[in-house]
Amino acid sequence: MPETPHSPVYVIGGGPGGLAVAAALGERGIHAVVLEKSRAVAASWRGHYDRLVLHTTRRLSALPGHPIPRSFGRWLSRDDLVRYLEQYVEHHRLEIVTGVEVHRVDRTADGWLLRATGGRELAASAVVVATGYNHTPHVPDWPGLDTFSGEVLHAGEYRNAEPYRGRDVLVVGSGNTGADIAVDLAEHGAARVRLAVRTPPHIVRRSTAGWPAQWTGVLVRRLPRRLVDRAAARMARWSVPDLAPYGLPRPETGLYSRVLEGAIPVQDVGLVDAVRKRKVEPVPAPQAFKDDRVLLSDGSDVSPDTVIAATGYRRGLEGLVGHLDLLDGRGRPRHHGPRSAENAPGLYFTGYTNPISGMLRELALDARRIAKAVDLASR
Numbered sequence: 001m002p003e004t005p006h007s008p009v010y011v012i013g014g015g016p017g018g019l020a021v022a023a024a025l026g027e028r029g030i031h032a033v034v035l036e037k038s039r040a041v042a043a044s045w046r047g048h049y050d051r052l053v054l055h056t057t058r059r060l061s062a063l064p065g066h067p068i069p070r071s072f073g074r075w076l077s078r079d080d081l082v083r084y085l086e087q088y089v090e091h092h093r094l095e096i097v098t099g100v101e102v103h104r105v106d107r108t109a110d111g112w113l114l115r116a117t118g119g120r121e122l123a124a125s126a127v128v129v130a131t132g133y134n135h136t137p138h139v140p141d142w143p144g145l146d147t148f149s150g151e152v153l154h155a156g157e158y159r160n161a162e163p164y165r166g167r168d169v170l171v172v173g174s175g176n177t178g179a180d181i182a183v184d185l186a187e188h189g190a191a192r193v194r195l196a197v198r199t200p201p202h203i204v205r206r207s208t209a210g211w212p213a214q215w216t217g218v219l220v221r222r223l224p225r226r227l228v229d230r231a232a233a234r235m236a237r238w239s240v241p242d243l244a245p246y247g248l249p250r251p252e253t254g255l256y257s258r259v260l261e262g263a264i265p266v267q268d269v270g271l272v273d274a275v276r277k278r279k280v281e282p283v284p285a286p287q288a289f290k291d292d293r294v295l296l297s298d299g300s301d302v303s304p305d306t307v308i309a310a311t312g313y314r315r316g317l318e319g320l321v322g323h324l325d326l327l328d329g330r331g332r333p334r335h336h337g338p339r340s341a342e343n344a345p346g347l348y349f350t351g352y353t354n355p356i357s358g359m360l361r362e363l364a365l366d367a368r369r370i371a372k373a374v375d376l377a378s379r
């Protein structure tokens with residue numbers, strides 16, 4: 001299907017990343033259409049757990065061309081972020097088509113062809129893929145999981161602690177989501193909460209004397225890894241108590257080294273206190289399941305009623321663009337932001353890194369860069 005002068009730029013995904021790019025394109029007078037598979041924009045945020053509060057500040061979480069209202073406070077709740085994103089669509093008069101999932105993107109002689117819900121075939125002058133870093137819930141392939149008599153769910157399905165009152169729960173994974181959920185359960189009536197930890201996380205205070213951890217993340221981003229690792233270790237000894245006596249030792253690998261491997265530090269919004277009060281008990285990572293037992297890596301076992309796997313997500317890009325030879329071994333696009341691959345000019349990706357400086361901030365910066373690249377390429 002040939003590109004016509006009227007072919008819009010299609011943005012796949014109506015999360016913050018896609019909305020930001022559409023707005024930035026609009027600022028340049030470029031016709032952008034957002035295709036969103038759910039019934040409304042901000043679908044992933046609508047599905048997150050009730051307790052969720054942003055770990056990044058209001059100002060550094062805003063998208064291009066429209067600040068987040070001061071009345072939402074410094075640390076936004078999940079619902080306020082959704083409200084902001086709805087306002088954002090209205091403010092920029094973005095063109096959104098909901099209920100349309102794009103299944104495959106193909107190159108044509110002079111543009112791109114999108115195959116989507118209902119047999120739609122859409123011609124695009126350029127395409128921005130913004131389907132989310134946290135696309136497909138991932139649960140490890142633990143041996144014996146199918147024999148486990150307890151309940152197993154992914155953290156993406158967790159809303160609040162209500163269904164787990166009086167229950168024994170094992171949360172697996174000590175990233176921000178696992179830590180948040182474990183504290184939520186402990187504070188709201190679960191009988192026992194264990195947190196399974198494979199690699200001890202770096203724990204940082206959300207802010208110290210009014211200085212948010214995110215600001216440090218922005219400042220140190222371009223500094224040498226070893227320097228940041230050393231400074232962070234010193235800072236941690238000063239600001240976060242030693243939790244080794246409670247089963248959560250300090251990590252052996254430096255903070256920034258872990259970030260470069262993809263592990264963002266845990267912001268303490270209750271975990272330290274809960275561990276010290278033994279309301280959340282760190283335990284080793286699961287290795288296998290057998291009947292009602294979860295076998296842990298130190299040879300011990302536990303028998304929880306429920307296992308909540310806060311074990312991350314996959315990008316899920318294989319079906320969409322896997323045939324175009326653009327993905328690395330971990331399923332992430334090799335080219336990101338304003339850079340298109342040589343064999344895929346006009347195809348852009350946003351939101352597939354997990355930076356220490358905050359993802360929303362990075363999405364906002366990338367949006368304007370991508371819009372500029374699209375603009376330059378169309379001249």
Ligand SMILES: Cc1cc2nc3c(=O)[nH]c(=O)nc-3n(C[C@H](O)[C@H](O)[C@H](O)COP(=O)(O)OP(=O)(O)OC[C@H]3O[C@@H](n4cnc5c(N)ncnc54)[C@H](O)[C@@H]3O)c2cc1C
Pocket residue numbers: 012013014015016017018035036037038041042043044045048052053054055056061100101102103130131132133134135177320350351358359360361363
């Ligand atoms: C629990 C949690 C807390 C977070 N907290 C913060 C924070 O405090 N600060 C911060 O900066 N970042 C945070 N992040 C990271 C990041 O900012 C968010 O994940 C953010 O939503 C990413 O935006 P996105 O637009 O890239 O992806 P998403 O918000 O996931 O949006 C992708 C959209 O694409 C749609 N979609 C997917 N596939 C298709 C398809 N094939 N066709 C059409 N539509 C499709 C989805 O329905 C969805 O609406 C957090 C992430 C999580 C999971």
